[in-house]
Structure formats: C-alpha cells, structure tokens
Amino acid sequence: MSDISLIRVTDVEYLENYTMRLEFSDGVQKQIDFYPLLNGKLFEPLKDENNFIQFGLNHWTIEWANGADLAPEFLYNL
Numbered sequence: 001m002s003d004i005s006l007i008r009v010t011d012v013e014y015l016e017n018y019t020m021r022l023e024f025s026d027g028v029q030k031q032i033d034f035y036p037l038l039n040g041k042l043f044e045p046l047k048d049e050n051n052f053i054q055f056g057l058n059h060w061t062i063e064w065a066n067g068a069d070l071a072p073e074f075l076y077n078l
Contacts, residue, residue: 005073006025007024007025007026007072007073007076008024008025008059008060008061008072009022009023009024009025009057009060009061009062009072009075010023010024010025010057011023011057012055012057012062014053014055015031017033017035018033018034018035018038018049018052019031019032019033019034020032020034020062022062022075024072024075024076028076030075030076030078032075032078034046034052035047037070038052042066042067042068043068045066046064046066046068051064051065051066052064054066060072061075062075
C-alpha cells in the first residue's frame with residue numbers, strides 16, 4: 001500500500017451536477033459527487049453552481065475561488 005499522506009490531486013475535470021473526475025499523483029482516477037460534502041460556512045456558498053465551477057488546482061489539491069479546499073487524502077479515500 002502506498003503512503004497516501006504524500007498523495008496530491010494532479011488533474012480535475014468538472015463533469016456535471018457537482019461531480020468531478022479527479023486524477024491523483026499515483027495515477028488513480030475517481031469520479032466524486034461533491035454536493036453531499038458542501039456543508040459548513042466555507043462550503044455552503046458552493047451549493048450555487050456558479051460558485052462551484054470556479055475552481056482550480058493549487059500545488060496539492062482542488063481549491064475554489066472562495067478559498068475552500070479539501071485535503072487530497074480525504075478525496076482519495078472517498
């Protein structure tokens with residue numbers, strides 16, 4: 001088993017309905033429905049799809065324009 005503490009998101013593609021395809025640094029790809037994860041003060045604004053689609057990759061994970069992000073290890077384990 002690889003050490004996922006060093007895992008990072010290397011590619012992301014928005015598909016539809018809050019679902020994205022993520023690729024990780026070990027080559028694993030996952031399709032994730034983010035809508036159930038959009039809870040709390042920082043993530044609630046992302047329930048507006050216009051806000052949700054404003055994302056990019058920083059050096060280790062996906063990050064939204066409002067500064068919200070999720071740890072790559074968390075995403076990998078979904």
